[in-house]
Amino acid sequence: MPYWHYGDEAGWVGPVVMIVGAVLILAALGVVIALLVRRQAAAPGPGRGPAPGHGPGPGPDEAMTILRQRFARGEIDQEEYDRRREALRH
Structure with a gap:
């Protein structure tokens, strides 16, 4: 393994870029999920709306x-x- 230490000259930049990238991907995924949930909650459909x-x-x-x-x-x-007429009068 002659290239065991290949890439060490970057130092701390590599791990920081990976962490920031992972956080951005998770944030984007969270936004997509939140928008889907919000859209589903606002969509009319059976079982939606006030109770009888x-x-x-x-x-x-x-x-x-x-x-x-x-x-x-x-x-x-x-x-x-x-x-029913009597019920509606009261």
């Missing part, structure tokens, strides 16, 4: 209109219509 009964939703007038439409289409019977 929380957050904005149809107001009482709109809910009553929807109830009347469902009754007119035959999706619900008279008993269900009356029960």
Whole structure:
């Protein structure tokens, strides 16, 4: 091994460059991961948004209109219509 000490004239520069390079690569990887997580959290999809009964939703007038439409289409019977209408009044 005649070249065992080849490259020692750089001294401390080589290890410092390696450490700085590794830190920069890890920082870039962290930024990419953070952006992906943030993008995923902001993306709409199933299971996103407020829980049922929380957050904005149809107001009482709109809910009553929807109830009347469902009754007119035959999706619900008279008993269900009356029960839900009373619930919307309170």
